[in-house]
Amino acid sequence: MIDKSQYYHGAAIMSLLQDKNLSLTRKGLLGYVVNNKVFAFFKYRTNPRTPWIFIFDQEDVERCSAMNLEYEGVIVGLICGGDGVCWITWKEASELLDLKPGRITLRRKHGESYGVFGQVMNLKRKIPVSRWATIISDLKI
Numbered sequence: 001m002i003d004k005s006q007y008y009h010g011a012a013i014m015s016l017l018q019d020k021n022l023s024l025t026r027k028g029l030l031g032y033v034v035n036n037k038v039f040a041f042f043k044y045r046t047n048p049r050t051p052w053i054f055i056f057d058q059e060d061v062e063r064c065s066a067m068n069l070e071y072e073g074v075i076v077g078l079i080c081g082g083d084g085v086c087w088i089t090w091k092e093a094s095e096l097l098d099l100k101p102g103r104i105t106l107r108r109k110h111g112e113s114y115g116v117f118g119q120v121m122n123l124k125r126k127i128p129v130s131r132w133a134t135i136i137s138d139l140k141i
Helices: 004-017 058-070 090-097 129-133
Strands: 024-028 031-034 038-045 052-056 073-080 084-089 102-107 115-117
Touching: 004 038, 004 073, 004 084, 038 052, 038 058, 052 073, 058 073, 058 090, 073 090, 073 102, 084 090, 084 129, 090 102, 090 115
Parallel strands: 038 073
Antiparallel strands: 024 031, 031 038, 052 102, 073 084, 102 115
């Protein structure tokens, strides 16, 4: 039987592999290393409809912060059931959480981009479903 996390992580991995310039070089704890430079951290929710609420505990915050020191950047793939994957940088996520345990909520109307809402602030812009294609270059690596 396929583990549920493998099933949902597969959706995020496929979105990354669609870009011929990206390659997954190894698996890490709750994520993967992309191009030997960036750590991709995944969280998933199974509900099929908006809103999707992602809980970041102390361990998640510490892990992403440590990976951000070890690699040139961290991207966070927030897997929204069968709807899609919202990609944000760890810098964006850490600002939403104020580097503390908390939650990030995503909302999306049909055919629109993801609205991203954090504990202490919200992202001012919406995140398009297709952001995976530019997320690595957004880190300026």
